[in-house]
Amino acid sequence: MVKGLITSAIKKVTLELIYQVVNERTEEIITKIDEVKKKQEDDFRYLVQKIDTDIGNVRGELGQLRNEIKNEIGQLRSEISQLNQRIDTIIQMLMNLKNN
Numbered sequence: 001m002v003k004g005l006i007t008s009a010i011k012k013v014t015l016e017l018i019y020q021v022v023n024e025r026t027e028e029i030i031t032k033i034d035e036v037k038k039k040q041e042d043d044f045r046y047l048v049q050k051i052d053t054d055i056g057n058v059r060g061e062l063g064q065l066r067n068e069i070k071n072e073i074g075q076l077r078s079e080i081s082q083l084n085q086r087i088d089t090i091i092q093m094l095m096n097l098k099n100n
Helices: 002-099
Strands: none
Touching: none
């Protein structure tokens, strides 16, 4: 009977120690998981901010490029207009020479 009580008490103490160790380890694991989640959230926020910044930069560069292209097109149109005027002048001179 005493042996049974001692065995039962030892089992109970052993189980309590095991539960305590499991609880402590579980708390450590949960803390580490929370740290990893926070780091992931921080990394995600940083990446989203970086993507937004990069997209803004690309849009700005595209806007500048668009303006440069518009300016180049405007200059080309002006040059074409001048060439057309010269051609018209040459044609007019040729018509005058032909008529004389």
